[in-house]
Amino acid sequence: MLTIALAKGRTADDVLPLWRRAGIPVPADIDDSRALVFELAGTPFGDLRYLLAKPVDVPTYVQFGVADIGVVGKDILLEYDRDVYELLDLGTGYCKLCVAGRAVHKNTRPRRVATKYPRLADEYFRSQGADVEIVTLSGSIELAAVIGLTERIFDLVQSGATLRANGLVVFDEVLDVTARLIANRSSYRTKRAELERVVAALEAVLAGQEEEMRR
Amino acid sequence: MQRPWADRPLGMRDIYPEEARRRRDLENHLLAYFERHGFAQVSSGALEYVDSLLRGRPSSQAAAWIQWFDMSGRAIALRPDMTPAIARMAAPAVGRGRIPIRWCYAERVYHRPADPALVTWSSGRPVEWTQVGVEWIGERGTDVDCSLLELCQGALASLALQGCQTVVGHAGFTPAFLEAAGIAPDEVKPLLDLLAEGDYVGFRTQAARAGADTDMLAALSRLDPFTGIRLVEALGGRWRMDAPGAAAAEAAWRELVSLAEALRRRGLEAAISFDLSLYRSLPYYTGIIFEVFAPGVGAPIGYGGRYDGLLAHYGADAPAVGFSFEAERLLTALGEGEG
Numbered sequence: 001m002l003t004i005a006l007a008k009g010r011t012a013d014d015v016l017p018l019w020r021r022a023g024i025p026v027p028a029d030i031d032d033s034r035a036l037v038f039e040l041a042g043t044p045f046g047d048l049r050y051l052l053a054k055p056v057d058v059p060t061y062v063q064f065g066v067a068d069i070g071v072v073g074k075d076i077l078l079e080y081d082r083d084v085y086e087l088l089d090l091g092t093g094y095c096k097l098c099v100a101g102r103a104v105h106k107n108t109r110p111r112r113v114a115t116k117y118p119r120l121a122d123e124y125f126r127s128q129g130a131d132v133e134i135v136t137l138s139g140s141i142e143l144a145a146v147i148g149l150t151e152r153i154f155d156l157v158q159s160g161a162t163l164r165a166n167g168l169v170v171f172d173e174v175l176d177v178t179a180r181l182i183a184n185r186s187s188y189r190t191k192r193a194e195l196e197r198v199v200a201a202l203e204a205v206l207a208g209q210e211e212e213m214r215r
Numbered sequence: 216m217q218r219p220w221a222d223r224p225l226g227m228r229d230i231y232p233e234e235a236r237r238r239r240d241l242e243n244h245l246l247a248y249f250e251r252h253g254f255a256q257v258s259s260g261a262l263e264y265v266d267s268l269l270r271g272r273p274s275s276q277a278a279a280w281i282q283w284f285d286m287s288g289r290a291i292a293l294r295p296d297m298t299p300a301i302a303r304m305a306a307p308a309v310g311r312g313r314i315p316i317r318w319c320y321a322e323r324v325y326h327r328p329a330d331p332a333l334v335t336w337s338s339g340r341p342v343e344w345t346q347v348g349v350e351w352i353g354e355r356g357t358d359v360d361c362s363l364l365e366l367c368q369g370a371l372a373s374l375a376l377q378g379c380q381t382v383v384g385h386a387g388f389t390p391a392f393l394e395a396a397g398i399a400p401d402e403v404k405p406l407l408d409l410l411a412e413g414d415y416v417g418f419r420t421q422a423a424r425a426g427a428d429t430d431m432l433a434a435l436s437r438l439d440p441f442t443g444i445r446l447v448e449a450l451g452g453r454w455r456m457d458a459p460g461a462a463a464a465e466a467a468w469r470e471l472v473s474l475a476e477a478l479r480r481r482g483l484e485a486a487i488s489f490d491l492s493l494y495r496s497l498p499y500y501t502g503i504i505f506e507v508f509a510p511g512v513g514a515p516i517g518y519g520g521r522y523d524g525l526l527a528h529y530g531a532d533a534p535a536v537g538f539s540f541e542a543e544r545l546l547t548a549l550g551e552g553e554g
Contacts, residue, residue, distance in 0.1 A: 065513020083340075083514065085413035089420075180416060185515065186508040189490075190380045 001047040002194050005062055005070035007055035014092040015071050015179060022201040026050070045197050059084055059182060068187035069195065075156060075177045079117045085188050087199055088181040091206060095158040097175040099124070100142075100168045105151040114144030115154035124154065124174050142166045226328040226342025234546075238345065241374075241542055241549075242321040245347045248370050249319035254349045257318045259300040261325070265290035268299045270528035271499040279326050281342075293325035298522075298537065301350045302529045309531035314353025321347040321542070341543070348519075348539025355523060355534035357470065360503050361477040363536050367507065367517065368483055370540070376548055378510045379486055383474075384493030386500035386520065388467035389435065392491070394460030396434075398425045411496035435492040440471035441484060467502075474503065499525040505538070509548035516544045 006012045012030070019026050024045055027038035030052070038050040051067055058072040059082035070084075073093055077086065097120065099113075110128075114135045115121040125132045132152075137144060141155040146166050156177060157163060157170060181202065183195060223229060230238065246256055265282055266289075280292040294300055297320050305316050328342045351363060364381065371379050389410070393403050402425040409418040415432055422431045438449055446468045447454045455461060471489065478484050495504045495518070502521030509516045519538025526533040 063513060065511070083413070086416045089416045184513050185413065185506075186510075186513050189382050189506070189508045190378070190510060 001049055002045065002069065002191065002198065003049045003051060003067045005051045005053055005058045005067035007058050007072060008052045012052065015090065018090060018092055018202065018205060022205045024198060024201055046194055056080065062182050062184050065184045065186050067184065068191060069181060069183045069198065071179050071181055073177050074180055075117065077180060079119050083185065084182045085185060086180050087183050088202060090179040090181055090202065093179040095156045095177050096173050097177055098157045098170045099152055099154055099172040099174060100157065100163055100170045101145050101152040102167060103169050106171055108151065110152050112150035113152045113154050114141050114150040116141060117154060121154040142168060228341070228343070237546060238542060241546060242345065242347055244374065245370055245540065246319060246321055248373050249349050252366055254317045254319035257301070257304060257320055258322065259304060261293050261323065262291050263294050263300060265292050267303055268292055268295070270299065271525045273498060281325050281327050295326055296324050297322055297346055297348065297539065298350065302525055305352050306526060306529035306531040309352060309526060309533045314533060316352040319349045321345065345542035346539040347542050348537060350535060350537035352526065352535040353533045357473045357477050360474055360521065360536060361481065363519070363538065364478065364487060365481055365483060367519065367538055368486055374549065376509060379507060381487045381505055381507045382493050383487060383489050383503055383505045384491050385467050385471055385502060386504050387502060388464055388471065389491055389494055391460040391463035391467060392435065393431065395458040395464050396427055396431060397458070398422065398427055407494050408496065410492055410494040432492055436490055438491050440475035440489050441479070443472050443475065470502070495520065512544050512548045514544060516541055516548055
């Protein structure tokens with residue numbers, strides 16, 4: 001059996017269409033059920049079990065080997081440094097890690113930064129030679145800049161709509177983020193054949209998409 | 216909140232009666248197995264000088280060590296593994312020509328606490344854990360490597376641990392192969408780091424950028440020394456014998472093919488496979504490198520490799536090969552450790 005950890009919410013929405021195109025069976029009720037574990041027996045990919053977890057927890061489930069593979073954003077992989085294999089760039093869930101703030105602060109010296117990526121933010125500002133105080137928050141990061149807790153935020157930007165709605169602008173684009181297929185180190189070695197079937201099916205879809213884009 | 220009990224330091228684990236006895240039994244069982252196969256137990260203190268630990272290793276490794284200064288002002292650290300201590304202890308004997316040396320050990324080793332949520336034995340990064348292993352100094356060749364892998368398999372079999380899989384790579388082959396594929400020498404090191412980290416997406420992107428014309432990861436994974444074919448046949452027309460690195464890759468490949476033959480002769484091919492995309496980040500490895508996996512444990516239960524270059528850093532040149540088991544992960548695999 002192959003256990004697959006997916007992130008509840010956005011990642012699952014982005015990833016499930018890809019999964020369906022690759023012909024990997026997905027439980028019919030995964031979108032609207034409140035269950036967290038779904039099992040599918042006897043698929044062409046063997047028995048499959050899906051886990052729905054919080055995005056940041058996906059690599060944890062995979063590192064400990066309770067999930068063999070998982071799908072998670074590159075931002076989380078970089079921030080938490082879990083010991084897993086990163087097998088495929090799925091290209092979905094595309095967004096950017098950005099520094100943003102109110103336009104008046106665009107050219108001021110960075111002093112305080114709000115983020116849920118303290119490690120990446122620290123690395124970034126060190127690379128800029130800037131000495132900043134990092135304020136770690138767990139959500140609605142924009143609020144910090146709107147209310148003046150910090151003059152900058154370091155956060156994921158997808159469409160930019162939330163920034164615009166709050167009168168914030170992007171100062172710098174730090175990193176492109178897409179969803180990645182990750183695998184447990186032990187599963188990758190001991191269940192290689194099962195795992196490769198899923199990887200090959202996804203790779204075929206991704207190659208097809210690239211082909212279309214080129215046309 | 217006031218607590219009536221005394222605190223246990225972050226990352227330390229208390230072990231209660233049943234579990235402590237099981238761990239001792241496991242250590243004793245493995246040591247006895249190694250001793251029956253000609254390895255004598257040694258032991259050393261938990262502290263080593265940092266400059267001694269850093270011989271043959273990049274200084275970046277020290278970031279993970281628990282370090283401070285002794286009374287004379289020299290930097291010391293709790294040993295991160297036993298190999299440096301064994302090399303330090305063996306070098307004077309090697310210098311006097313007393314080889315081969317075959318030693319085994321069961322010792323606690325230490326790393327700085329990581330993310331508290333990951334400080335666990337089963338798959339995370341504990342602060343203190345137990346390694347039980349062997350080092351075999353002064354001999355090289357297919358038979359020695361094969362015997363070492365056989366010892367590792369035999370030890371697992373003696374524990375009645377089912378379904379283990381050992382994956383073997385080669386520290387000399389992989390870089391030479393990348394170079395022979397047309398990747399500039401200064402691009403090879405970052406690519407090896409990506410392989411060691413397991414960032415295969417990064418590896419593919421960087422390899423393509425560095426001039427590889429095929430999927431190097433798939434090419435490395437597909438090469439199987441058990442087939443016994445010549446490298447040039449395995450790679451079809453793409454292999455140029457005169458490319459830089461090609462000769463070194465050929466030599467390492469021949470070593471791997473004869474190791475595969477030896478493993479088959481000894482009936483070990485079922486539990487051992489090759490994957491030349493497997494790479495470990497310690498620069499002193501020169502030959503085979505391997506990781507051992509057991510069902511139900513998310514991280515390797517053992518590691519090993521050949522490090523012919525390390526002893527020279529300790530004052531006496533000699534080839535060496537060794538491996539160690541992670542005792543607490545083995546206990547998990549045996550269904551007796553932490554769940």
